Amino acid sequence: MNEILNDEIKRAKELLNNHINDKNNDELSGVDVADCLRVLKKNNEEEYFSYLSRLDVQSLVYSATDMPEHILKDLLTIIPNDKLVNVTKELESDEQLELLEHIQEIDEDKAKIIFDELDDNDKKDILKLSNYDDDEAGAYMQIELFKANLNDSIHQSIQNLKLLKESDEIEHIFKLFAVDEKGVLKYAIPLSDLVINDFSLKIKDVVKKNKEDKFKAIFAHDNDPIEDVVAKFHEFDLSVLPIVDSKGVLVGRITTDDIHEFIQESATEQIYNLVGVDDDAEYEDESIIKASKSRAFWLLINLFTAFLSSAIIGIFDQTIQTYVALAILMPIVASMGGNTGTQALTVTVRRLALGEIEFGDAKKVIKREIGISLVNGLFFALIVGIVSFIWFKTPLLGIVIAMAMLINLGFSGLFGTFIPLTLKKFNIDPAVGSSVLLTTATDIIGFFSFLGLATWILL
Amino acid sequence: MNEILNDEIKRAKELLNNHINDKNNDELSGVDVADCLRVLKKNNEEEYFSYLSRLDVQSLVYSATDMPEHILKDLLTIIPNDKLVNVTKELESDEQLELLEHIQEIDEDKAKIIFDELDDNDKKDILKLSNYDDDEAGAYMQIELFKANLNDSIHQSIQNLKLLKESDEIEHIFKLFAVDEKGVLKYAIPLSDLVINDFSLKIKDVVKKNKEDKFKAIFAHDNDPIEDVVAKFHEFDLSVLPIVDSKGVLVGRITTDDIHEFIQESATEQIYNLVGVDDDAEYEDESIIKASKSRAFWLLINLFTAFLSSAIIGIFDQTIQTYVALAILMPIVASMGGNTGTQALTVTVRRLALGEIEFGDAKKVIKREIGISLVNGLFFALIVGIVSFIWFKTPLLGIVIAMAMLINLGFSGLFGTFIPLTLKKFNIDPAVGSSVLLTTATDIIGFFSFLGLATWILL
Numbered sequence: 005m006n007e008i009l010n011d012e013i014k015r016a017k018e019l020l021n022n023h024i025n026d027k028n029n030d031e032l033s034g035v036d037v038a039d040c041l042r043v044l045k046k047n048n049e050e051e052y053f054s055y056l057s058r059l060d061v062q063s064l065v066y067s068a069t070d071m072p073e074h075i076l077k078d079l080l081t082i083i084p085n086d087k088l089v090n091v092t093k094e095l096e097s098d099e100q101l102e103l104l105e106h107i108q109e110i111d112e113d114k115a116k117i118i119f120d121e122l123d124d125n126d127k128k129d130i131l132k133l134s135n136y137d138d139d140e141a142g143a144y145m146q147i148e149l150f151k152a153n154l155n156d157s158i159h160q161s162i163q164n165l166k167l168l169k170e171s172d173e174i175e176h177i178f179k180l181f182a183v184d185e186k187g188v189l190k191y192a193i194p195l196s197d198l199v200i201n202d203f204s205l206k207i208k209d210v211v212k213k214n215k216e217d218k219f220k221a222i223f224a225h226d227n228d229p230i231e232d233v234v235a236k237f238h239e240f241d242l243s244v245l246p247i248v249d250s251k252g253v254l255v256g257r258i259t260t261d262d263i264h265e266f267i268q269e270s271a272t273e274q275i276y277n278l279v280g281v282d283d284d285a286e287y288e289d290e291s292i293i294k295a296s297k298s299r300a301f302w303l304l305i306n307l308f309t310a311f312l313s314s315a316i317i318g319i320f321d322q323t324i325q326t327y328v329a330l331a332i333l334m335p336i337v338a339s340m341g342g343n344t345g346t347q348a349l350t351v352t353v354r355r356l357a358l359g360e361i362e363f364g365d366a367k368k369v370i371k372r373e374i375g376i377s378l379v380n381g382l383f384f385a386l387i388v389g390i391v392s393f394i395w396f397k398t399p400l401l402g403i404v405i406a407m408a409m410l411i412n413l414g415f416s417g418l419f420g421t422f423i424p425l426t427l428k429k430f431n432i433d434p435a436v437g438s439s440v441l442l443t444t445a446t447d448i449i450g451f452f453s454f455l456g457l458a459t460w461i462l463l
Numbered sequence: 464m465n466e467i468l469n470d471e472i473k474r475a476k477e478l479l480n481n482h483i484n485d486k487n488n489d490e491l492s493g494v495d496v497a498d499c500l501r502v503l504k505k506n507n508e509e510e511y512f513s514y515l516s517r518l519d520v521q522s523l524v525y526s527a528t529d530m531p532e533h534i535l536k537d538l539l540t541i542i543p544n545d546k547l548v549n550v551t552k553e554l555e556s557d558e559q560l561e562l563l564e565h566i567q568e569i570d571e572d573k574a575k576i577i578f579d580e581l582d583d584n585d586k587k588d589i590l591k592l593s594n595y596d597d598d599e600a601g602a603y604m605q606i607e608l609f610k611a612n613l614n615d616s617i618h619q620s621i622q623n624l625k626l627l628k629e630s631d632e633i634e635h636i637f638k639l640f641a642v643d644e645k646g647v648l649k650y651a652i653p654l655s656d657l658v659i660n661d662f663s664l665k666i667k668d669v670v671k672k673n674k675e676d677k678f679k680a681i682f683a684h685d686n687d688p689i690e691d692v693v694a695k696f697h698e699f700d701l702s703v704l705p706i707v708d709s710k711g712v713l714v715g716r717i718t719t720d721d722i723h724e725f726i727q728e729s730a731t732e733q734i735y736n737l738v739g740v741d742d743d744a745e746y747e748d749e750s751i752i753k754a755s756k757s758r759a760f761w762l763l764i765n766l767f768t769a770f771l772s773s774a775i776i777g778i779f780d781q782t783i784q785t786y787v788a789l790a791i792l793m794p795i796v797a798s799m800g801g802n803t804g805t806q807a808l809t810v811t812v813r814r815l816a817l818g819e820i821e822f823g824d825a826k827k828v829i830k831r832e833i834g835i836s837l838v839n840g841l842f843f844a845l846i847v848g849i850v851s852f853i854w855f856k857t858p859l860l861g862i863v864i865a866m867a868m869l870i871n872l873g874f875s876g877l878f879g880t881f882i883p884l885t886l887k888k889f890n891i892d893p894a895v896g897s898s899v900l901l902t903t904a905t906d907i908i909g910f911f912s913f914l915g916l917a918t919w920i921l922l
Binding site (some may be wrong): 017026035036097150162165166169175176177178194195196197200203211219237238239240241242244259260261263264266267268271272274275276278279280281286292293295296299300302303304306307310313314317318323324325328330332333335336338339340343344345347350351354358372375376379380383385386388391415443447451 | 485492494497544549609621624625627628634635636637652654655656658659673676696697698699700701702718719720722723724726727730731733734735737738739744751752754755758759761762763765766769772773776777780783784787789791792793794795797799802803805808809813817831834835838839843844846847850902904906910
C-alpha cells in the first residue's frame with residue numbers, strides 16, 4: 005500500500021515538474037493540476053505548498069474550478085488579488101462566472117473584489133449569466149461570439165475573427181453566426197463552408213450561393229430547459245448551438261464540451277439518486293461523516309418503511325407460530341417483488357430522463373410494464389410454488405406462495421411505472437424518491453398477500 | 464387515450480408532409496423521420512406504406528440506422544438497390560459501416576450487394592474499420608480527414624478543403640491535421656487559427672509563428688480503449704480527436720457527436736445493468752416476451768439466492784418458533800444491510816466507470832466505505848435496538864438486533880466496494896453482476912448474524 009502511495013506522490017511531482025519547466029506551462033490540463041495538488045496535500049503539506057508557490061498563476065486559476073474547497077482556499081491566500089484579476093479577465097464569460105461562484109463559497113469579499121476589478125463588459129456579461137436559473141440554457145452559454153452582419157464581407161468577418169483570437173477571449177470557433185441589423189440570428193455558417201469562398205463575397209451572397217436552407221440556424225431560446233438543448237445536440241449532431249432571446253436576437257452560444265459535462269454529471273446524479281446517495285457529498289475530499297450523513301437520510305426513511313413491513317408481519321404472528329415455513333419463505337416474495345419493481349422503475353426513470361417518454365404515455369408504458377411483470381410473475385409463481393410444495397410437503401403452501409408471487413409481481417410492475425411518472429407529473433425528480441416508495445409498496449403487498457392468504461387458506 | 468393517439472398520428476403526418484414538401488427534404492432529422500414512421504406503422508399500415516414510398520431515398524437512408532428492424536425491412540424491399548448504393552456512397556465511412564451492419568442483421572445478401580457496388584476506397588475503409596473491436600477507438604473513427612503536409616501552403620490546404628466539401632464526404636471540420644511526408648501526425652490547427660493568416664504562408668510557418676506547442680496535437684491510438692478517448696474529450700474540452708496507428712501515422716478522427724452518443728448509451732447501460740436489465744431488449748418495439756426473458760435471467764439468479772437465504776432461516780426454525788419477534792424483525796436487518804451495501808456499490812461502480820478510481824485504490828476506497836457504513840451502522844444499530852426493546856419488551860432482543868445490524872452494515876460496506884473492484888480486476892463489467900452478489904452476501908450475513916446471535920443469547 006505504501007508503495008502505491010509513494011508511486012502516486014512521485015508521479016504527481018514528476019508531472020508538476022514537467023509542467024513548471026515547460027515554457028508554456030501547458031503540459032497538464034486544469035483537472036490534472038488540481039489532481040496532482042490533491043495527492044500532494046494529502047501526503048506532504050510542505051511539498052504541496054512549495055509546488056503551489058512555484059506553479060504559474062494561470063495554471064492555478066485554470067485548475068481552480070476543478071479544485072476541492074480546501075485547496076482553493078490555500079490558493080486564494082497565496083495569489084495576490086491583482087494577478088488573480090488579470091488571469092480571470094482572460095477567461096470566457098461562463099468560466100468567469102463559474103470561478104467567481106466557486107470563490108464566493110469560500111470568501112465572499114474576495115469574489116466581490118475580483119468582480120469589481122473586471123471590465124464593465126465582463127461585469128455586464130457575468131450579471132446577465134448569473135440571472136438565469138440553473139436549468140435554463142442561458143446558464144450554460146458563453147456570451148463571447150463570432151458573428152457578422154449579413155452585409156459584411158467574408159474578409160471583414162475574418163478580420164473580426166483575428167481580433168477575437170488576439171484578445172484570447174474565445175476558443176472553439178466552429179461557425180459564423182450571421183445576424184441582421186437588429187441582431188436577430190439568421191444563419192449559422194460552418195467556418196469550413198465560409199473560407200472556401202472568395203473573401204470579397206458578402207455573407208448574404210454565401211448563403212444565396214448554396215442550397216436554400218443549407219445554413220438555416222438551429223437554435224435554442226435562453227429560457228429553454230437545458231435538457232432540450234442536450235436533445236438538440238444529440239438529434240442534430242451539433243458542435244455548437246446559438247442561443248437567442250425572446251425576440252430572436254443572438255445572445256450567446258453553447259459548445260459541445262459544456263454539454264458533455266452536463267450529460268456525465270446528470271447521469272451520475274441519476275444513478276446516485278436511485279440509491280439515495282447525494283453526489284455532492286461523495287467527493288473523496290469530503291469527510292466520512294458528511295458522506296455518512298447524506299446517505300443516512302435515505303436509510304432512515306428506509307428504516308421507517310422496514311418497521312412498517314415488520315408491523316404487517318406482526319399482525320400475522322399467530323399464523324407464523326403455527327407455520328414457521330412462512331417465516332422461512334416470506335423473504336422470497338418480498339425480494340422478488342422488490343427486484344421486479346426496481347427493474348420497471350429504473351427503465352421508466354431513465355426513459356423519462358432521456359425524454360423518450362412523458363406523462364402522456366403513462367397508459368401505454370404502464371400496460372407494457374405490467375405485461376412484462378405478469379409474464380415473469382406467472383413464471384416465477386410456478387417455480388416458487390413447486391419448490392415450496394416439495395420443500396415443505398404442503399400442496400396448499402405452494403398454492404399460497406404462488407398466488408402471492410403473482411399478485412406482488414403484478415403490482416410491482418404497476419408501481420414501478422406509476423410512481424416515477426406521477427412524481428415527474430408533479431415536477432419532483434423521479435430518480436430521488438421513487439425507489440423508497442416502491443420497495444415500501446412491494447414489501448407491504450408482498451408480506452400482506454403472502455401471510456394474509458396463508459391465514460385464510462392454511463389455518 | 465384515443466385522443467392522445469390520434470394527436471400523435473396527426474402530428475407525425477404533418478411533420479412528414481412538411482418534410483416531403485420542403486425542397487431540400489431537410490425539415491426533419493433522421494431520428495425524427497424514423498419516429499414518425501414508427502408511429503404510423505403501429506396505427507395505420509396503409510398510410511405508413513404511402514409515406515414510405517413518398518419520402519425521398521436520402522431521407523430514408525439517413526434515418527435507417529435509427530429505425531427498428533421491422534421498418535428497415537420494409538424500406539429495403541421498397542428502395543431499389545442502385546438508389547440505395549448511391550445514397551450510401553455519400554455517407555462518411557463510419558456511417559456506411561453502421562448502415563451496412565444494420566442491414567446485414569436483416570438481409571446479409573443485400574448488405575453484400577451494396578458493399579460490392581461501393582468504390583474501392585470506400586470498401587477499403589469499411590473493411591479497415593470493421594476490423595476493430597467494439598471497444599477500440601478505431602471502431603468509432605471516420606477515415607475521411609482534412610489534413611495537409613507541413614510544406615503545403617494555407618492556400619493549397621483550403622483548395623483541398625473545397626474539394627472535400629464538394630465531394631460531400633465529410634462534415635464537422637474543426638481542425639486541420641498537419642502531417643509529415645510519412646503521414647505522421649505533427650500538429651492540429653483549429654480552422655479559426657489557420658484562416659486568419661496570409662494564405663500564401665506554409666503550414667509549418669503558421670506553427671512557427673505561434674507559441675511553441677500551441678498546436679501540439681492531442682491524439683489517441685486506434686487500439687486505445689474508447690473510454691480513454693472519452694476521458695480525453697472531457698479533460699481537454701475537445702471537439703475532435705485525431706487517431707494514429709502504432710507508427711504515429713494519422714488514420715482517422717473521432718468527432719464530438721460520436722462521443723455524446725457513447726456517453727449517453729453507456730450511462731443507460733450502466734443504470735440498467737445495475738438492476739439486471741439489458742438495454743437492447745428494452746426498446747418499445749421489442750416484444751414484451753423478449754423484455755420479460757431478458758429481465759427474468761437476473762430475477763432467476765436472484766430467486767436462487769433468495770432460496771439460499773431461506774435455507775439459512777430454515778436452520779433456525781426452532782428459534783423462530785420460540786421467538787416470533789425474530790421473524791417480525793429479520794427483514795429490517797436484511798433490508799438495511801442491502802441498502803447500505805447498494806449505496807457503496809453504486810458509488811464504486813460509477814467511480815470506476817468514470818475512471819476516478821481503479822483497482823490500485825482498493826485499500827483506500829474500501830477503508831472509506833467501511834468507515835461510512837460503520838458510522839451509519841452504529842447509528843442505526845442504536846435506533847433499531849431501542850425500538851425493538853420497547854416494542855417487544857425484551858432488552859436482550861434489542862442487544863441482539865443491534866449487534867446484527869452493526870455486523871451486517873459493516874460487511875455491506877466491505878462487499879459493496881470489494882465486489883465491483885474485484886470484478887473490474889478480472890475484466891468483468893462491475894455493473895452487471897455486482898448487485899446480485901452483494902444482496903446475496905448481505906442477506907446471508909444479515910439473517911445468519913441475527914438468528915445466530917439470537918439462538919446463542921436468547922435461548
